[in-house]
Amino acid sequence: MGREDGEAGGGLAATLAAHRGELLRFLAARCGDAAEAEDLIQDLWFKAGAQPATPVANPRAYLFRMANNLVLDQRRARRRAMARDRGWLEADGIPAHAVQDRADPAEPTDEALAREQEAALVRQAIADLPPGARRALEMFRIEGRSHAEIAQELGISRSGVEKNLARAMKMLRAALADCGFFGPAASPRQARPDGTMPGTEDGP
Amino acid sequence: MNGADETIIAEATDWHLASARDDMDWDGFTRWLEADVRHRTAYDEIVLADAALAEHGAMAAMQPAAANDDTIGYADDEAVAAPDSIAWHRWGGLAIAASLALVLALPWIGPGGPTTYATEAASRAIALQDGSQIVLAPHSRLEIADGERRIALSGAAWFDISHRPSRNLAITAGDLELRDIGTRFDVQETGGQVRVAVAEGHVRVASAAFDRPIDLSGGRGLTYDPRGGAVTVRDVRSEDAGAWRSxxxxxxxxxxxxxxxxxxxxxxxxxxxxxxxxxxxxxxxxxxxxxxxxxxxxxxxxxxxxxxxxxxxxxxxxxx
The missing domain is CATH 3.55.50.30 (Phage tail protein beta-alpha-beta fold)
Structure with missing residues (x-):
């Protein structure tokens, strides 16, 4: 968006310039699509430039984390669009984000309904977890407790906390996968024959 | 699901948990992603599940909190409880006992530097020790300092603050300071522009830009623009305050x-x-x-x- 590479943005922009190659490689591996990675690195320039000039302890790791979050933001939007438009998409085969091609505005009630259904599904999946796993996840993700606090509260070791969280997250993933949360083609063995994921568009 | 998939999902989970740490090996993670196309799909699913937890779990946590308090009061009265909630009792009771220890331990740990919460794509629920609840919107930042008496917000948050006349809580957002709080209200700060919407109760808003503080009650809100210090007070629908959460x-x-x-x-x-x-x-x-x-x-x-x-x-x- 009209940003001059390497000028404004101070330290982070300079770090980005120095590590652009590695970040691009990471983004390409994370997305599985080189053109998408190029787009995202532009977003990263934009965001890094917009950051307030507070010192960051490890700017390189900070940029990787920002890049990782950009992909997450995009995946979430894509999954949600896919969940909402699944029937429509499969009928027409049009990528979810070709917004200009779509004639009708989204029906707000449908959107809200889809979101409510999704929330109910996720809450049910959380409620169905074993109490220990559920409590560890809630403390970690909802209440924002530190590993040390969780360890103290559950009376387990710090490394036990990490194991507990990993186990709980895997269970949650499995529960969500079972009810189709990730879409019909999103399990590890079912990428499309051309290697793309549903809703992905190859380059401009 | 076969054994190979289980291994991949376990690895994806470990990478995801590690990514929050300062010593994350980003180059190793890149190589892991490159090694097999199934790796990124497994990773996608783990981060999407976690994001869904952060987003919808925050809303869910508002309801179970009350049920929780109930069960803890009757920790020994297991005869009437369903098997599920018996298990939940033990965890709940344990949690309360441990968190009491935590409260007592806090002053000992130190004078309590500020605690900062920063969100990315997902919102996040924050519980204060007096039972008040805050839901921090995506891409926002909240700093809690001075023994939960000072809160600084950039971005947006929903506040459900239990009223305690003895407490002197102040929330700052942009040029504004909110005081005398016992209510449910929403604050949105964007580049210095601040919007406050009160769903219930009462808030007093002060600023060096105002001649005198502005009192807002339920169903009222204000918009402040730092350019020229213009402030507009108007009616808001209570159900619209904080509706971004849904x-x-x-x-x-x-x-x-x-x-x-x-x-x-x-x-x-x-x-x-x-x-x-x-x-x-x-x-x-x-x-x-x-x-x-x-x-x-x-x-x-x-x-x-x-x-x-x-x-x-x-x-x-x-x-x-």
């Missing part, structure tokens, strides 16, 4: 630029508004589950154009 944004003559900034915050899309449209105002409701759909609705409702793709858009004067 994916709904309602505006009454709000600058288009502000609406675009909100969409960027809540959906992660990048939006640029053409300079010629800076003075346009928007009134209406947007559903923000999907940023692109919400933007398209906005452009259509206002007779404007929308160009761009892949999460980066520009709103233009020409209808698309």
């Amino acid at each position: 994916g709904r944004l309602t505006y009454d003559a709000a600058p288009l630029v502000l609406v675009a900034a909100d969409l960027a915050r809540y959906t992660g899309v990048q939006v640029v508004v053409d300079k010629t449209l800076q003075d346009r105002m928007f009134s209406g409701t947007l559903i923000v589950g999907n940023g692109e759909a919400a933007l398209r609705d906005l452009a259509q409702l206002m007779g404007l154009g929308l160009v761009g793709s892949n999460g980066a858009y520009r709103v233009t004067a020409q209808p698309g």
